[in-house]
Amino acid sequence: MRSYQRLVGSALFAVVAVLTSTGTARATFISTVPSWDGSSSVLPWGSDASGATPTYGQTFTATVTEAVLNSVLFEINNSSGVSIPYHAYVYAWNGSAITGSALFTSGALSVPAGSGFQAVTVNTGSVSLTPGKEYVAFFSTTNDLGASTARASWGGNLPDSTYAGGQFVYNNGTTFSQLSAGGRAWNEFSSFNFGDLAFTLTFESQAPSVPEPATMTSLATGVLTLAGYGWRKRRAAAVSA
Secondary structure (H helix, E strand, O other), rough: OHHHHHHHHHHHHHHHHHOOOOOOEEEEEEOOOHHOOOOOOEEEEEEEHHHOEEEEEEEEEOOOOOOOEEEEEEEOOOOOOOOEEEEEEEEOOOOOEEEEEEEEEOOOOOEEOOOOOOOEEEEEEEEEEOOOOOOEEEEEEOOOOOOOOOEEEEEOOOHHHHHHOOEEEEEEEOOOOHHHHOOOOOOOOOOOOOOOOOEEEEEEEEEEOOOOOHHHHHHHHHHHHHHHHHHHHHHHHHOOO
């Protein structure tokens, strides 16, 4: 009898384990690129020496399923003939400036010269975010020398409603320290509303997996078989007695 009870208990445990399993990690995205016409843009971005704005980025809001950032993509058209060196960053955003320590800082990167827009992707690894909190992903030339004549345009100028969790932000500060809270203001020309950039953020998401019908059928059959076996054994014992 005890052996039978153990068998039934093991089967029921297996059913519960399958029903509560979380599954494997899969990617989720925030992207405005499908809404972009492929040509609308904001400009100019580049080194301060070129007279361009050194820092462009996009704010966004983390969610429960978008709390581990893996990569950032911006559409950039660098037709200057000279590559543009930059660094990519991810910071917490307080509504008007970056705050706290960097959550991600890339090595030295560059946007090569070319004709037309190119999707520039930076792998951020696995950046842990807090659901409900706002962040900013941006490229900045403030810590990079050279390319004094290089200027580029970024895909964007999309309506604010394209992505409700954030917006395009920029900063004309010539040093990185001016990007933090208390530094030079972001979006200094507040009368201009440039909406959202053409961007894609890739996240790693843990989503509950749903057992396949065949798996659930097999488990149910096993439990019922064990139950029937136990019932027949008890009935036979009762008749014998």
